[in-house]
Amino acid sequence: MTGRRRTRSTFLPALTRPVRALRAAGALLACASLAAGCGIVPGFAGGVGDGPITVMTWAPQDTNATNKPGMPALALAYARHVNASGGINGRELKVVICNDRNDSVDAARCARRAVEEKVVAVVGSYSQFTDTFFPILEGAGIPYIGGYGITNAEFTSPLSYPVNGGQPALLAGLGRQLAGGCGPVALVRPDTIAGDELPHLINSGLEAGGHQDAADLRAAEDATEFSAQSQQALAQATTDAAEPGCVVPALGDRTNTFMDSFRRARQDYPEVRLGTVLGSVDQTVLDATGGASSPYEGAYITGWYPVETDKRWDGMKRVIREQAFTDTRIDPADAGVQTTWIAYTVLAAVVKALGDNEVSSDTVRRTLDNGFKVTTGGLTPTLRWQFQDVLSSVGLPRLVNTDVTLQVVRGGQLVAARQGSIDVTETLRGADDRG
Structure with a gap:
């Protein structure tokens, strides 16, 4: 076989270098404070006071390769669900959807739109192109909560909060x-x-x-x-x-x-x-x-998670049934849909913990970085992200769910x-x- 192509693998881009080489990512940990010296600016407020809390969910749709339309569809259903119950802490949840089209240019465009929309987080999303979108999110201080776990950056970036082990x-x-x-x-x-x-x-x-x-x-x-x-x-x-x-x-x-x-x-x-x-x-x-x-x-x-028939998914299924019963894009057995559900569970827990304080990308990020623990009804172990987690030594410092x-x-x-x-x-x- 002739020379290897150094192209993106859709199966395991998370390890595009030998695992030991990923230890170089430890340099990121020096940015634990996420201060401006690391190229990260203070976060945006996704609505002040009683205004809406704005987040974004992106995933590829209508392409000839991997498509995950159920992830943004569930995000919208989740927003309808919480808003029908008075929002989170009385604040409306606004979800902005973007299609990354399995394309690096479109992935960067989604990230730039997240900055323009002043979102407090990108939540429950799928993209292979972290090399193009993470620099934009990091520059704006926008956390990436619950990516699908298919790239190395999701387990090394100080602004990434993965909910599964990839x-x-x-x-x-x-x-x-x-x-x-x-x-x-x-x-x-x-x-x-x-x-x-x-x-x-x-x-x-x-x-x-x-x-x-x-x-x-x-x-x-x-x-x-x-x-x-x-x-x-x-x-x-x-x-x-x-x-x-x-x-x-x-x-x-x-x-x-x-x-x-x-x-x-x-x-x-x-x-x-x-x-x-x-x-x-x-x-x-x-x-x-x-x-x-x-x-x-x-x-x-x-x-990553219990099988779809497990009763621990009943809450998600109820939201789908009540808010998206006719939406055929949402399959409760799809791992992407399940990841989005858990990611929004994390977001809701953080916003509730902030209470009457400002909800911004900065406050969301600082809450997560300060040892905040999130329970997900048994769908995952208790989630907590720290800068020196158990797999830092093998180049995966943000991998916190090893189940x-x-x-x-x-x-x-x-x-x-x-x-x-x-x-x-x-x-x-x-x-x-x-x-």
């Missing part, structure tokens, strides 16, 4: 899950710089479970079919196997393309199972690929594979040792 946590957790249920494991991943980090993450989980490392199979990032990789993966997953092995496609938005080839090749290896992470596969993908007859039937999947849930596809439905969640903090540290 792709690093999911892959480390998947390795832990597969170690107890699979024979040989074969990983199919992009032949990119970002892709080079995937074996370290999944192998750290496999090793924690006493399992041998996964076979590492590379594919061109822009491949349009994966017949060769499917055959190789299936052969590796059955090599000297006392029990059937597992294949892990870690190809981002190319995963469905891989599955077209895998479905055909798998006919000769019916016992081989799949493993993947939420974001590559969700309930909408299962429904679209045949439900119980989907090639994902029996697959192991790791996620992942273990799920399996049964009858075409994502169901919990075990009760509760697992903490992958030590597994992620192990990935650093292997990097």
Whole structure:
């Protein structure tokens, strides 16, 4: 294979350099005060006194790649819900929506609009292009609460407040899950710089479970079919196997393309199972690929949150039912929708804590930075962001939620594979040792 393309990976841009290299991000921690010396100016007030509290939610819509229309749609439904009940602390919540179109120019345009609208935060959003929008938000002192967790900057920027563990946590957790249920494991991943980090993450989980490392199979990032990789993966997953092995496609938005080839090749290896992470596969993908007859039937999947049928989502579902019943963009099983719900839970908690004080990007940011704790009804552990968190040493200082849930596809439905969640903090540290 010829030289690697240093292009953005939609699966794991969060680790575009070896994990150890991310320790350089520790320099950001010197800006703990978020003072002007770090290029951050005092925040805007999103409405003073009884005026509205203005925030923004952005996500790609109507593109030929990843689309997350349910995230801004849920944000609007959430605003209607709180405003119907008198707002937050008696203040109207105003949500500004922006479409980043999976484009760096549009992502920067959304950030500039956030500055123009004087939003107090960007909440529950999805974008791959943190390299273009974070400098703008940081320059204006606008916090980014609850991004989707797909870029390195979301776990290093002092203005980022992620609510999940991103792709690093999911892959480390998947390795832990597969170690107890699979024979040989074969990983199919992009032949990119970002892709080079995937074996370290999944192998750290496999090793924690006493399992041998996964076979590492590379594919061109822009491949349009994966017949060769499917055959190789299936052969590796059955090599000297006392029990059937597992294949892990870690190809981002190319995963469905891989599955077209895998479905055909798998006919000769019916016992081989799949493993993947939420974001590559969700309930909408299962429904679209045949439900119980989907090639994902029996697959192991790791996620950030409890399964959609869990009662802890009842509050979100009630808001969807009451405020967006006919809005087909909002799928309560979508991880993006769930992330937006949790992000707005964080925002509401901060605004309530401010009471009669000014609500601005500055006061929201300072509240979060001063050890403020947010509970989310059990959907995540208690969230608190500090400048020296447990994963600072591996270059992920803003990663505060290291819990992942273990799920399996049964009858075409994502169901919990075990009760509760697992903490992958030590597994992620192990990935650093292997990097």
